[in-house]
Amino acid sequence: MPHVGLTHFLVISSILFSLGLYAVIVRKNAILVLMGIELMLNSANINFVAFAHFGNLGLDGQMMALFVIVLAAAEAAIALAIVLNIYKTFLHINVDEVDKLKE
Amino acid sequence: MELYDIIFYFFAAMILVSGFVVVGSKNIVYSAYSLLFVLVGIAAFYILLGADFLGVVQLMVYVGGILILLLFGIMLTNKVKGVEIKSDSNFVIPSLITIAVFTAFLLFVITETNWLEITPEFVQTTVKSLGIELIQNYSLVFEILAVVLLIALIGAATLARNDNKEN
Numbered sequence: 001m002p003h004v005g006l007t008h009f010l011v012i013s014s015i016l017f018s019l020g021l022y023a024v025i026v027r028k029n030a031i032l033v034l035m036g037i038e039l040m041l042n043s044a045n046i047n048f049v050a051f052a053h054f055g056n057l058g059l060d061g062q063m064m065a066l067f068v069i070v071l072a073a074a075e076a077a078i079a080l081a082i083v084l085n086i087y088k089t090f091l092h093i094n095v096d097e098v099d100k101l102k103e
Numbered sequence: 104m105e106l107y108d109i110i111f112y113f114f115a116a117m118i119l120v121s122g123f124v125v126v127g128s129k130n131i132v133y134s135a136y137s138l139l140f141v142l143v144g145i146a147a148f149y150i151l152l153g154a155d156f157l158g159v160v161q162l163m164v165y166v167g168g169i170l171i172l173l174l175f176g177i178m179l180t181n182k183v184k185g186v187e188i189k190s191d192s193n194f195v196i197p198s199l200i201t202i203a204v205f206t207a208f209l210l211f212v213i214t215e216t217n218w219l220e221i222t223p224e225f226v227q228t229t230v231k232s233l234g235i236e237l238i239q240n241y242s243l244v245f246e247i248l249a250v251v252l253l254i255a256l257i258g259a260a261t262l263a264r265n266d267n268k269e270n
Contacts, residue, residue: 004111005220009148010213012115016122016141018206022199023126026192031176035125035138038169042145053152053223059236062154062229069157069164070248074255076169080176081262087180096193 009050016043030083030093034076041072111151118144131177135170142166153223156230 052061
């Protein structure tokens, strides 16, 4: 096996991105869709940090990853509030059946 | 095979296996718990990549915050009496094909590219330099993020509040 380098991290992160994309496209449950988005954000973060580390590019990559984590936290809070409202209205959170804007 | 490689392969296997469980499991609670292992593995990756502060932040924000939030969401949006914590999928075959092609393309590009081979240097700790960077070069982004977090907090509280006055 070759020594672990940039390619290894990129391969893991791209597989993780595809898994997240699958969850976002295929799963019906809104919370699973949210989990897929978290997976995709995390794979992007791995890319930022890996490129910064293996290119000796300083701290900018880590900075971007930090900002992504903060925005992901904000996004998760807002999205869960919306999901709770959807549950209050429809009594389920299947995103493909939520097709009414107003009753 | 050095210790670094062994640790990398261990956490890579953990991330991939739990990642497949996250997207493939019928039970949402299983998905949430597998997401825990994915996030811990990614924190380990950050530390392997010399980003120690980021690893700790990943553990604190994702595992301690977002994951708990997701579990709360699961508990609040399922009928406790029904024991029906299952979730279906749709468009499985076409999306599987599309995503397989997409992944193969990504992996092809990644493995075929000649990346710059610079031997990375490990710094002692990044906490101090990250803090200095945050209030010098990124001070505007820092302030804007503070406002964004405040808005998100107020917005989430407003959206999730029970409005009894209208009923």
